Amino acid sequence: MPSRRRRIRVLVADDSPTALNSICGYLEMEGGFEILGTASDGVNVVQQAGLLHPDLVLVDLRMPRLGGIEVAQELRRLPDKPSVIIFSELGGTGLREECLRRGADGFVQKSHMPEQLLREVQRLFPGNSKQA
Numbered sequence: 001m002p003s004r005r006r007r008i009r010v011l012v013a014d015d016s017p018t019a020l021n022s023i024c025g026y027l028e029m030e031g032g033f034e035i036l037g038t039a040s041d042g043v044n045v046v047q048q049a050g051l052l053h054p055d056l057v058l059v060d061l062r063m064p065r066l067g068g069i070e071v072a073q074e075l076r077r078l079p080d081k082p083s084v085i086i087f088s089e090l091g092g093t094g095l096r097e098e099c100l101r102r103g104a105d106g107f108v109q110k111s112h113m114p115e116q117l118l119r120e121v122q123r124l125f126p127g128n129s130k131q132a
Contacts, residue, residue, distance in 0.1 A: 007032055008125055011054040013039040013071070015063050016069070019110070021096065023058060023087075026114045046074045054082045056121070057126025061088035061099070072103035083124045 010033050014020040020038055027033040036052045039045040041064040057075060061068040068086040075084055083111035086099045096107040106120035117119055 003100055007034040007079070008121065009034050009036050009053070009055045010030070011036050011039065011045065011048055011052060012059045013058065013063060014054040014060040014087075019060070021116075021125075026098045026117070030114070030118065042068070042071045045071050049075055049082060050078060053080055056124070057084045058117075061085065061086050061090065063094075067097060069102045069104065071107045072099070076103050081116075085117070087117070087119050101125070
């Protein structure tokens with residue numbers, strides 16, 4: 001029976017080319033994602049999101065010009081607000097709660113990727129999970 005899952009349209013942002021390539025590679029390998037674009041600074045993330053209308057934005061906490069929290073706050077103003085998952089090398093419940101309180105929909109510690117990322121995506125897009 002053919003799957004009715006729709007690919008999740010994603011914009012990925014990190015100022016580290018290595019991390020950016022790693023995340024995009026994981027999403028491509030996992031399947032179910034369409035990478036609309038990438039960005040290496042927060043202002044560019046907001047601009048691209050306004051043009052590309054992603055379902056999901058994955059953004060590093062520490063970015064040039066605008067950090068991940070500021071990006072999440074800016075994206076909340078868009079008419080078709082994408083879900084935002086912030087990721088960081090830093091961790092802890094306090095940081096996760098701060099990101100969620102200030103506009104993010106999820107948080108992933110880089111050292112726990114890709115498992116945490118997949119769990120957050122499944123939580124935000126339950127109809128698109130492989131188990132669906």
